[in-house]
Amino acid sequence: MFAATFFDGEEWREGAIGLVDGRLLLRDEPAPADAPRLDGVIVGGYTDHHVHLQLVDHTLLAGSALGRVVDLGANPEVVAQLAVHNSSMNSPRAGSGATSAPRAAVLEELRTPHRPEIVFAGAFLTPPSGYPSDRDWAPGGSVREVGDAASAARAVREMADAGASCIKVASNAHAGLVFDDALFRLIVELAAERGLDVTAHAEGQGEAQRVARLGARRLAHAPFTERLSDDEIAEQAASVSWISTLAIHSGADLTVAIHNVRRFHTAGGTVRYGTDMGNGPTPVGLNGAELRALRDAGLDDAALLRALAPCDPRDASALLLLLPGRSPATADPSLARPLTPADLKV
Template identity: 40%
Template sequence: MVADGFTLGVEQWWSGGWRDRTVFVAAGGRLHAVGGRDTDADVELPGTLFPRLVDHHVHLGLIDPSALMAGGITAVTDLGWVPSESARLRDESGAPSSGLPEVSIVGALLTCPGGYPTQSGWAPPGAWVEVGDAADARVAVDAQVAVGASAIKFTMNSEAGPAPSDELAFAIVAAAHQAGLPAVVHAQGAGQARRAFRAGADRFAHTPFSERLDDDLIRSMADAGTEWISTLDIHGWGTPIGEFKLATDNLRRFADAGGRILYGTDLGNGPLRVGVNGRELLALAAAGLDRDTLVASIAGDRLTTAIGPRFAWAPGRPPADPAAAAHWLTTCRGLTVDSLTH
């Protein structure tokens, strides 16, 4: 273990933006910024440090989560699984000796009777809750809160069965907000993104990919602070299909309107790298994100003064070109504060 008082000099790091050399002191298993360029340190760490690199859309039950840290991902949100299983992984990730990234969960997906993902094949029984009315919605939300959900996810997928009515969608969102949690939606099928937005969804689990959204809707979403999780690479896994082109066009215009984009991969859905996905980041760069907006999508845009127990590290300094930066981010690996003595 790193002893309290140990100091680390970092060549460059990210805290809502790029920061030059900083000295951190270890205390309680975390690193705290205490000095600048001229401060001496016990150990110098070349390269670039990130307090966290987050995949905002994974399904841990479909992958080996122990491989994520080595691939550079230090935090994940599991966007739908059997609540007892995802909660177990969340609890395991909090153990001091855990090799897992920090895990947040939504618990089970909420849908209408017969709605997605009840017939999907990928989701096991228990990974969804079918709700019929506002009372059911409140009970279902309370059950996810009880297992420690950090958000509530519901589905509006008219391409894979019935989608919730407007009344039910409003009720699910209202129950989530009453519990103090954001509502995340899987919106798929013509008109579903508009309906989900009107119901008050705070975050889209995927960049809308079923149709080209009109500019007015995109501007309204951006102005309302709606967040989109990118998940572009699932549309072809490197061989783009029609949905990739639709999603990329929507995302480009959403970004141009000032919309907030979060890096996410839908990890577990097809041949995706367990770790930082270069194809996903390259797709974001190709959609017009500049380097720092691209980095913020995965590293966050908030100021940070305390880091740990996990962090990510990349050799060297970030290239200025967005596509080159996307490749560079794939060299990141997850570390812990205690590993600094090794």
Template identity: 55%
Template structure:
């Protein structure tokens, strides 16, 4: 006789798991209500789960209005930060409303019609969405002249009063960040007075100021004027070691390395390697929607981070996984501790 379920699945497995800070030993339990991770050790003799368990990952830079956002359900992403979309659209999506994407990036999403996720996808697998709303840019600045930018996804600021109205509107609408643009390679940029005003307003409203910095000197300029995070690891030029040290002390970077190639990729890889070695905070971001990016974890971005020397626990930390001990939370299994091989943990993984 045996008290094991007739399904052929062992109810308890010993498992290694990453809690966001370190690898620990716990227990994976399969029951009628799904799979749970417990922080206690499994009973002696329990089978061992082959791989590392953790929560769903975070992508800190996406543009959901340019992709088939319904594919997020059931993906390996538990949270995303949208850094440029029409405010009403993205706030509706974050609240769970059914919305259509803009269709302006055909290279990124298929031509099939928007559909709801398959009923088999549980509500818990829906990705949490935080957002900035529109790009805040100079009059005529990037990306106001780009065909891919959805209507309402760019707000052009002429002076500090304009900036104050914009920040009041956005923070009253529940944004989690402000996204400003300093792209001198593609047009006018917000002047120093406007950038300082936006930094002050962001601090007053207790929201991070995330800056797209592109062009010579722009990464240092936006950091000096009060940006708290760069939307892209700097790729326009090699920063000096002193500049890297200043950046590491004042701002965090979102990686977005795999959107580059050639010289820009070499530059961003060098900057990231030295920034991280200097103690800078680097988080994973794919710039989802910029070209043919997956609506999921992007393997090329993981590879780029590894090339820059970020691997192991450092890589897992940059991916900012959800707490795997949360009840009913979806779990990921990472064979050989490799994020690129990660997949949703299912009862099939618990077969004897």
């Protein structure tokens, strides 16, 4: 048993970690007084809040620093099968209802790279001929064109029945039609009836403010097509969270996005790490360029770690080890590596 400092998703805590039936188990309790201290601090796998698994080799995520990914635009049947597959590959941890496993099974589990949990929105909901229905990169079945209340109800029901954790709505005024206020608001209401929030791709003059006013709870991209006013930033900070996706931009778009994120964060807004994985040659795993852009936008130390939304390591099936800087809060998230039983050897 080792004394250990860990991040529970919001703050640093003290606990104890050891091996139970060959598996790493972190407990939220004091370690014995004579226990050695783990060299480093523990976090759960990070969350990428914006990925497109059909556009990358998703098998490369196995063993990465990501413990959870949120797919925001895919064929719902395909991504639901991936979610079930990854779930079945990650065995329950000892101490969370699991029974002792035979030694051979434990050894096989330790040799099998952890696969991140997958949650998903399913297909993009968009007006007829709206973005991204005309994009070559959009996989078959990943777009639902919605023209009226009846088709909106069918689309929301289909995504919810497939197991979606949110509804993705495209509102890209630069690339074609967007929903009018009434239909957008109806989709928000239909989603809420199924216990789901709406995540919106808002692009174009005034779109970020409009979708927030109509009830979207998350922006799939930090606003990058216009600099929001201070009043608009304050309104956004009080009602929606932003998924960063800063590193997909360059030039003026990147400058605008970082400027908006810096003020949004200062105003108390919730920023979530997300990369739009699959949009161009993005890394399949933790994206160092996104982390650097978030630091440029003023998210540092614990704020950056909160944006990464690591899984609670007391419940996670894969744990990461970070070497602390001046304090646990200054540990560099990009240097995380999987924690292994070998780290508990004195």
